[in-house]
Amino acid sequence: MKRTPILLADGRELIYFDERDDADRSMPDRRSLPEPPPASELRYDAVMDEWVAVAAHRQDRTFLPPSDECPLCPSTPARSSEIPAYDYDVVVFENRFPSFSHRIGPDGGPGALDAGLVPTVPGRGRCELVCFTADHDSAFARLSPARVRTVVEAWADRTTELSALPGIAQVFCFENRGEEIGVTLHHPHGQIYGYPYVTPQTATMLDSARRYAHRTGGGNLFADLLAAERAGGERVVAANEYWTAFVPAAARWPFEVHLYPHRQVADIPALDSTERDAFAALYLDVLGRFDGLFDAPMPYIAAWDQAPVHADRHLAYLHLRLFSVRRAAGKLKYLAGSESAMGAFVNDIRPEQAAQMLRESNQQ
Incomplete structure (x- = not known):
């Protein structure tokens, strides 16, 4: 390059x-x-x-x-x-x-x-x-x-x-x-x-990871969540040797997928060449499933969660969150009173159902 x-x-x-x-x-x-x-x-x-x-x-x-x-x-x-x-x-x-x-x-x-x-x-x-x-x-x-x-x-x-x-x-x-x-x-x-x-979302996640590590004698919250999703498999959408894409059990959005590398790293620069290649293949697979879900381009936000520059890097676990406001063909999830005013999400689709729909989606 x-x-x-x-x-x-x-x-x-x-x-x-x-x-x-x-x-x-x-x-x-x-x-x-x-x-x-x-x-x-x-x-x-x-x-x-x-x-x-x-x-x-x-x-x-x-x-x-x-x-x-x-x-x-x-x-x-x-x-x-x-x-x-x-x-x-x-x-x-x-x-x-x-x-x-x-x-x-x-x-x-x-x-x-x-x-x-x-x-x-x-x-x-x-x-x-x-x-x-x-x-x-x-x-x-x-x-x-x-x-x-x-x-x-x-x-x-x-x-x-x-x-x-x-x-x-x-x-x-x-x-x-x-x-x-x-x-x-x-x-x-x-x-x-x-x-x-450090943004509020990241600060909250790292506070949760810090409490989890204290409670478990040093466990990593993100690594243990990934291990549990891989072991259960019900919410896994796609995976390869180096990455797993799954719908989180408490997904906030109608269609939400998190992509985790199997090795804990703090940020994108820490990924090795093989992990970068494997990400490209899996991410394109997941995006194709998103677009194939309703046979239309899916609106989405793709957000990389990286460690802060100077703090709590040992707690962080690089991952990508991909989510959409579309809950059905021609219907959107609007962030109205509960979500916008109180920050209290109500999801219209069971995460397990969303994962199954994405697994069965005809990739575009």
Whole structure:
């Protein structure tokens, strides 16, 4: 794989990940762009013990453009996009409308001062987009195993690089697919966030793992859950020598699958070459089952749970959560009062039934 970093016209970084060593990436960004926006604000919610980013500049981000104006397609002689090249394999670049950024305003942004019950600090961090293919009409499920492997290499590269940046506490790689999820660009892509704090979801999981280790004399919660699912088999959707995909027993979403490597590792860079190859094959299998379930593209979120950069790495267990809001053909699971207001999920489908449906799905 060939890795080529360049700078876009406004100073943002873009990196080509090429499957050919002879790829020419000398094409410059021909656009005239304003400077990127300064970092957002982080405001502390003392009631929920959580940080909330306020990024007002994101109101102006690109929203469902026509395909001939897609900013993630390659450039052409007649039109320049976010990617200067006329073709590419996988590309990662800094988000033009980031939730977090290292670019602090000339006044320093909101001061790191305790404003009573609402401390406010600059939203330092980094947000990147990952374009999986130059083909606007494709999807992750239609990538070749070799291309998925390139994407995994890009995830590993960016996790390592972002983890080394000052102030980054957690790196999150994810994909949103489908307008039902809230996607505003249809081109196949994902995102990577470098958070300046450990996210609430991760903190909760690691607290649970810490209590479990104490209660069991050193057991790993994630490893034991994986072992139990593999032994029982009722909720296993697919597996190979190195990975298992299963519906969790207490799934929150109508269709939710977790993919675990059989070896405990903290993050994507820790996967060896064989594990990366095996992930590509199994993930494409599961995505095909998702799309085949109702003979239509399945809206989903794919979320990598990686260890925080500096804390509790021994407790963590890398895994991917894949879930959809679709509960039946033409029907969505809406997060209404119980879920949105109370965080109390009610699932419409028994996890065992969901696993059976996915096992029997005609892969697309």
